[in-house]
Amino acid sequence: xxxxxxxxxPPALSLEALSFSYGDRFALDGVCLDIEAGVFTAxxxxxxxxxxxxxxxxxxxxxxSAGRIRVGGHDLGSQPNRALARLGIVFQQPTLDLDLxxxxxxxxxxxxxxxxxxxxxxxxxxxLDRLELGERQRxxxxxxxxxxxxxxxxxxxxxxxxxxLLLDEATVGLDVPSRTRIVDxxxxxxxxxxxxxxxxxxxxxxxxxxxxxxxxxxxxxxxxECGALMRQLNAPSLTEAFAALIGAAPxxxxxxxxxxxx
Numbered sequence: 001x002x003x004x005x006x007x008x009x010p011p012a013l014s015l016e017a018l019s020f021s022y023g024d025r026f027a028l029d030g031v032c033l034d035i036e037a038g039v040f041t042a043x044x045x046x047x048x049x050x051x052x053x054x055x056x057x058x059x060x061x062x063x064x065s066a067g068r069i070r071v072g073g074h075d076l077g078s079q080p081n082r083a084l085a086r087l088g089i090v091f092q093q094p095t096l097d098l099d100l101x102x103x104x105x106x107x108x109x110x111x112x113x114x115x116x117x118x119x120x121x122x123x124x125x126x127x128l129d130r131l132e133l134g135e136r137q138r139x140x141x142x143x144x145x146x147x148x149x150x151x152x153x154x155x156x157x158x159x160x161x162x163x164x165l166l167l168d169e170a171t172v173g174l175d176v177p178s179r180t181r182i183v184d185x186x187x188x189x190x191x192x193x194x195x196x197x198x199x200x201x202x203x204x205x206x207x208x209x210x211x212x213x214x215x216x217x218x219x220x221x222x223x224x225e226c227g228a229l230m231r232q233l234n235a236p237s238l239t240e241a242f243a244a245l246i247g248a249a250p251x252x253x254x255x256x257x258x259x260x261x262x
Contacts, residue, residue, distance in 0.1 A: 010073035012037045012086075012164045012195030013058070018067035020053055027053040028218045031067070035197050037163060040190040042206045042226075043199040045215035046246055051199040052092060054215075055168045059089055071164060085113075088157035092169040094149060098142035102133060102152050105141060106159065113160040120159075127155040131185065147178025154185065165189060168199045179205070203239045212238070216246040 011034035018031040028050050035041050045051050056062045058069055060080055069076040071083040096105050103124065110120040128134045131151045141149060150170060157165060167186060171179040183205050190196045198205070206212055212229050214222040222229055222245055226238055235241035 010070065011035060012072060013197065014068075014070040015054075015058075016068040016070070018054070018057065018069065019065045020057060020062060021065055026218055028057070028064075031215075031218075031220055033213060033220065033223070035164065035195045037195045038190060038193045039211055040187055040196045040198060040207070041211045041213060043197055043213050043215060044201070044203065044206065044242060045199075046201050049201075049215045049246075050218040051215060052168055053218075055089070055091070055166055055199060058087070058166060059091075060084060085160070086163055088160070088162035088165045090150070090153050090157050090165075090167045090170050092172060094153065096141045096149060096152060096156075099140060101138050101140055102128070102144070103137040105152060106156055109156045110159050115159060123159055123161075124155075127158055131155050145178070147174050147181065150174065150178070150182055151185070154182070158189075163193075164195045164197070166197050166199075169201070170198070171200070171202070171205065183207075203242055206238060214242060214245045221245045 013033075013035040015031055015033040018028055019026070020028040031050075031054065043051055043054070053062070057064050058071075058076070060076060069083070071086045074082040074086070076083040097108075100108070106124045106127075107120060110116070110124065115123060125134070128137055131154065133148065133151055133155065136144065136148060141152065144152070154167075154170075165186070170186075171182050174182070186196055186198060187207060200206075206226055208226055210226050212222070212224060212226050213220055214229075222232075222241075224232060230236070230238055230241050233241045233244055235244060
């Protein structure tokens with residue numbers, strides 16, 4: 001008998017027909033999405049589109065009304081520990097302890113992930129060096145600027161070397177240089193093979209070649225590479241393509257080309 005063909009590698013993150021409601025109000029309605037390793041996927045949507053709810057489901061803070069979440073092939077419902085161990089998450093709201101130093105925050109997070117001793121010290125030192133935070137290790141977090149705090153949160157999310165990185169409005173409240181630095185850092189991680197899901201309402205955080213998933217009112221309205229999306233909607237810029245998808249309905253031909261509903 002011939003050899004069996006190799007099993008296909010599951011997506012880094014898979015969302016299958018995911019729905020969620022707050023009482024009688026639907027927040028997500030049948031969301032389907034696969035995120036692959038080494039791809040920067042921008043989840044683009046206005047405030048209230050359902051992005052934070054989606055992240056809360058993936059982080060298992062909420063349970064979906066319907067649908068399934070898999071991380072690296074591990075079902076979040078039946079194998080939560082295996083699934084969550086593959087995720088690094090930076091939430092919209094800061095969660096660092098302001099009265100601890102940078103190093104203390106990271107050492108505490110390392111212990112939560114079961115990383116101790118020399119391995120923890122090496123991982124922390126490498127991440128602080130990569131994110132240019134080495135000289136701030138002994139500073140209390142409350143003494144840092146908003147941009148530096150976000151870089152500490154990114155370092156914390158990467159401590160256990162997760163293959164999937166989720167960032168929910170990670171640049172909110174930051175100045176332009178700090179925003180640019182964070183976006184650059186995360187694109188570099190995607191280039192190294194990390195699967196990135198970057199939720200934002202800011203079009204200027206999307207780069208040429210990024211995958212763009214537009215979400216509005218709890219549903220996915222479009223999913224394409226940035227340039228392809230603009231061509232499908234005959235839009236001169238991503239800003240105009242985005243506005244067409246979340247505002248007044250684009251022409252029927254453009255909707256059909258983008259694969260969105262009537």
